[in-house]
Amino acid sequence: MTDRIDIISPVNLAQLDHILEKLRKPATYVAGATDIMVQKSRWEQAGTLIDLRTVQELVSTLEIGPEGILIGAALSFTDIIRYRIIQEKFPILVESCRQIGSVQIQNRATLGGNIANASPAGDTLPVLAVLNAELWIGPRLKDNFTKMSVDEIMTGPGKNCLQPNQYIAYIYLPFPEPTDPFWYFRKVGQRYSMAISKLSLAVLGWKHNNHIREIRICAGSVSPRIKRAVLTEKLLSNQELNSKVIEKAATQLMKEIKPITDIRSTHNYRKSTAGRLLQESLSTWARAGK
Amino acid sequence: MKIQFTVNGQNVLLDVNPKRRLLDILRDELQLIGTKEGCGKGECGACTVFMDGRRVNSCLVPALQLPKSKIWTIEGVEALPIFQEIAEIFVNQGAVQCGFCFPGVVMSALAYLQEEHNYSTKDRIAHGMAGNICRCTGYTKILEVVQVLETHKKLRIGIEEIFKR
Structure with missing residues (x-):
């Protein structure tokens, strides 16, 4: 019934x-x-x-x-x-x-x-x-x-x-201003499609005279709520992108996120991979500016 | 709940539980058993059908959202003159083994041809076909089939016809 x-x-x-x-x-x-x-x-x-x-x-x-x-x-x-x-x-x-x-x-x-x-x-x-x-x-x-x-x-x-x-x-x-920002989105999962992500990273940024004018960073699957990595954003703003700054930002992001270990991934993997994704995105951006 | 919609161009009028899955309606009420249930979670694609011109997992469509929709199943595709040619291409490429995933793979492959208008790379096809899992052949042959299907202009036109109806 x-x-x-x-x-x-x-x-x-x-x-x-x-x-x-x-x-x-x-x-x-x-x-x-x-x-x-x-x-x-x-x-x-x-x-x-x-x-x-x-x-x-x-x-x-x-x-x-x-x-x-x-x-x-x-x-x-x-x-x-x-x-x-x-x-x-x-x-x-x-x-x-x-x-x-x-x-x-x-x-x-x-x-x-x-x-x-x-x-x-x-x-x-x-x-x-x-x-x-x-x-x-x-x-x-x-x-x-x-x-x-x-x-x-x-x-x-x-x-x-x-x-x-x-x-x-x-x-x-x-609409993001100016119209041509740098953007990066990467999802890490078991396979490219049909997998729930282990973690993801979204980055949106603008440069002015070779310096970061504004940057917004948010990682997915690394905390119970979706929150921007404001401390990492702050660290990067007004900086010139070089390997030292990129390294520092990645370390800060790893400190800032609080991932858990679950069926899909572990705390350590999520943490270190989030840092690497940020490095990847910022290095890409640094190269794109040249 | 009384619902009216079309399946393979035919009018259907049913009194069903609004939470019933389209998959069960097709198989149990309409005896269209070509559509298979694999995972029942929208992951394997064995239950793929077309709904209003787009491929969907019929295990994730509740009856309450069916009114006025147009559904096409593998049986509808099978009745089309172009089906023989499509089937031969799958067989010739060796892309079918046990056949369980096959109806879903065919539906997805045809939908893919309609979604992508140019010849695509294997990576792109792999992405487009990722919602269909096959446990027998491995995916190389399935991807090759889609590449072969893409070269048949006549097929593409025949497929467009289904999506218009």
């Missing part, structure tokens, strides 16, 4: 917000379903399912303003990869989306889902952190979304700070 399952498929945001206002029972959101359907007990217990893929704005909206773009949270990775403006302005995001699962997964899984699942190994999370992504959370209160950053929404592995009636509506990405 199965219990009654309620399916809610709102057609637009207004309807979704209206339903959530009245809903008096816990609901489970479904977008690409690629994670929730393998979390067997959560999936089986869910009594009310809200399909975000039927919400028109969340799957089709991609508003482009002068300052940045607004990505519907239920757009698939494939949709994101294929958007020309994203390819032009955010190649680092395209690269991380391409490395998620397989094409079959990319065709279904969503950016909003990657964030809401709050896995420290979520591949887009370090990238969103270095892009200064802003998450727009519904339902709207007096017509306004609640705004938060990637490190604010995630409270621990698999945990986010959203209330039962809250959902991720959009991901706002400001």
